[in-house]
Amino acid sequence: MINKLKFYLNRLPWQNKLVLSGSTAIFFTFFIFSFLEYHTVSKWMMNREEIVVNRTITDLKTYYKDKADSLTREEIKNSRDFLRKINDKDQLIRVYDQKGEVVVSDKNGNFTVLEPTPIKSQLIEKISAEGKEAIVARSPIKGTNFEGTIEIVRQLNNYQKMMDHFFWVMTVFGMAAILFSAISGFFLARQLLTPVRDLTNAMKRIKETGFQGRMEVYKQKDELTELTNVFNEMMDEIETTFLQQKQFVEDASHELRTPVSILEGHLSLLNRWGKKDPAILDESLQASLQELARLKKLVVDLLELTRAGSQRSLSGEKANIPAVLQRVVKNLEVVHPDFQFKMELEQRLPYVLISEQHLQQLLIILLDNSIKYSRNNRLIQVSCTRIDKNVLLSVIDNGIGIPSEHVSEVFNRFYRIDKARSRENGGTGLGLSIAKQLIEKYNGAISIESEEGIGTKVNILLPAAF
Template identity: 40%
Template sequence: MGKRPMKKGNRFVSLRVKWAFGTAIGSMIIFLVLALTLVSAFTTDLLRQERHSLQTSMTTVARHIDDSFQNESQFTSRQVGQSLYEKPDSHDKDGSYYHHSMVQSLANSNLTIKVYDRQGRPVFATGKTQAGLKRQSGRSIQQTRGKFHKIYVGYQRLRSKQTGQTLGYLQVENHLTSYYQHVQRIHLVCGLLMILVIIVTGLMGYFLSYILLRPLNDIHDTVVAVRNDPVKNIRVPEMHRHDELSELGQMVNEMLDQMQRYIEQQGQFVSDVSHELRTPITIIQGHVEMLDRWGKKDPKLLDSSIKAVLQETSRMNSLVQEMLDLSRAEEVEVQFKGSECVVNDVVTHVYNDYKMVHPDFMFMLDNDLKNKIKVPVYHDHLEQILIILCDNAVKYSTKRKEIHITLSRNLNSVEIGVQDFGEGIGPEDAKRVFDRFYRVDKARSRKKGGNGLGLAIAKRLVEGYHGTISLESSLGYGSLFRVTLPIVDEPKKKGKQN
């Protein structure tokens, strides 16, 4: 994709990069949540096992000492050491001590066992302890701060099983070295996996966005080409994707088609206005120059020139008024939104007016509507549409002066028809009859006083109210204009108000 014009201080960041970054961040968050949950459960289980190991060792050592000594005088360093490392006799309770072997308990590098006498003097130790003695009446296991990290420390009072006399105190420390080694390995593995997940999902997100957003390149190139040359006939290539981007490309093409139509219509409008105004201005200028030379003293010439000037001025005034009407018709969707009128009343009113104004014509009204029907059109605009169509019918009815007006209803719309039996319009002219300033026969239209804007105004008004206007015509047989307008849904409207 080409470079985009950016505001000063802003930096362009590709949507693909944002998509890849967002995918990677999302995957990282999901992975972190899952990893933290699993690691927490795993480490909690490991910690429980270490605590159980400490508790088992305390039970084994305390039980052995309680069974081996009767009083304090026997509780010396040498005897305690021999007792703990001595192999049990073969006749001792079916080898139950082998199940909790002293050697296995004391050989655990994570455990440090220390035995104190009643005065708190150490009499036996398998290693250097990190915590001091705490005299306990029973047993307690605590987690405390060690030299490098937290450790488990268990305390228990030793009491002779035979005499019940207090012999001393037992302290067992679990340094949790194995536990923290496992935790470090888990953290390392999770960290490496998270990096791998971020890289893989980021790359997948980037390439997936590259594939999915490829049509944006075509849309961008098309828009840039039209920006550089608004009249260039270029469109977004057709996409066979059936998704939002395909709809966007289609909408861009429709917008460009509409824009080019507006550009062409604007150019044609300026050209036609210049042409239409040039003729009356030239005529007025010619008459004024003629009067300035020799017409001041000639009453007949003066009178003729004044009439010609007034006639052309009137035509220019009519042209300007119609141009203003056309300009206002472009804004009906905004200025007259929510307007309504009863179509029966408006059509009947126009019909009665034309019967009175044109007594030499035979007007017929065929009204198939049984009830009052409302259409979402401003009253004056609907009347203006009918006047334009009726004027056009009167203007081009030469021999058979008969005009039929019909009013009927479809499922969700009302149809108004205005039919004359005059000159008719050929197929080629019928396609352009709604264009601005277009006349079927310019010479005859000028004599009849037309500027070629009436039908263009009618079409814009009808379409502004979401209706349609069409023409059926044949040379020598007359024309039929059909106007279709949507019906205001009264029940729905009342339901909304309630």
């Protein structure tokens, strides 16, 4: 039975679950409150009834005590008027002697016959007879010539009517409250789940039409509004990533097509005439080898760019800029002996939060660009200084420079100002894009200052390790 109930509840829509859970919680809360309130009121009213009975007994005992010296059966009988005067509705007062013989009584209502019970000390109790509840109080009286018991029987008709009325009022009010909570819970759940339904519809639209769909941002500042903002931001990032990936594939396809076409042309040339012509054979082989080298470099750069885009920040790794820089410059001096590298490094530079491998890769990219695009002046300067909690690394050359309108574009993939010159130098247009992505992974920044015909200065700002 329980498993069937769980299965049924699990199949309910969230809106119905919210309404059902809210109504159930309100029902149990109201039930507990009503139960406690009912018993509290019942006890309070019962105490009131007992107080009335005790007060009546006290009045009777005071009345008979004043006549204790002359208290006789006759005096007891003559007190009927007093009994009638103090008696209430649905109440029986009687006095009987030690043998249980009733001397005087007054009743105001219909009562079940009770056996007289003489007692030695005062007591009060609750009895039930013939479906009716009553309070019975007994107290002994003693005079010079009489000894007996005062008995008061008070029916709880008013108490029972009041409690029945109270019970039905609470029941009706409880049912109305549950009904109201169910209706209000339905509309409230519907209102609360509106952003969830909108999110579902937005996902369906995105599935059908693409990444352009967004959710409407609600004015109220709550968790669902935050969910909407996060969803829209996520879709913005997904759309941006998708467009970048699409552009990357298109650019990569275009870049790969050129060397492949050149290789295909030379191989076709060799197939037609180059077999018997040594000059054509040598020229085609040299050109094919150059294009293969360029193709290999392009593939390597593409892999580096992919890795740079997927790697996360490794804030625990540190690098010593002077040591890495000297190692890179020493290797470049061997390959390019006609270039002069001048280093201006601040003393006691702190380590920077970047792996040595990535720092070395950044320096090779920047210095290689400076070498490629330098003219007669073959001096390349590298400076490094500490700025607050960061370290600024600058690479300065006296090359051809970058036109001002192109400075903001050089970090884009495959972007080259002079494609012919870049092809001649073996460039792929991916170096600065790789550098930018690596630096941003380590919470750094890169910028370029350049003037055409004068030179270029590349600034890298990396967080220092303390």
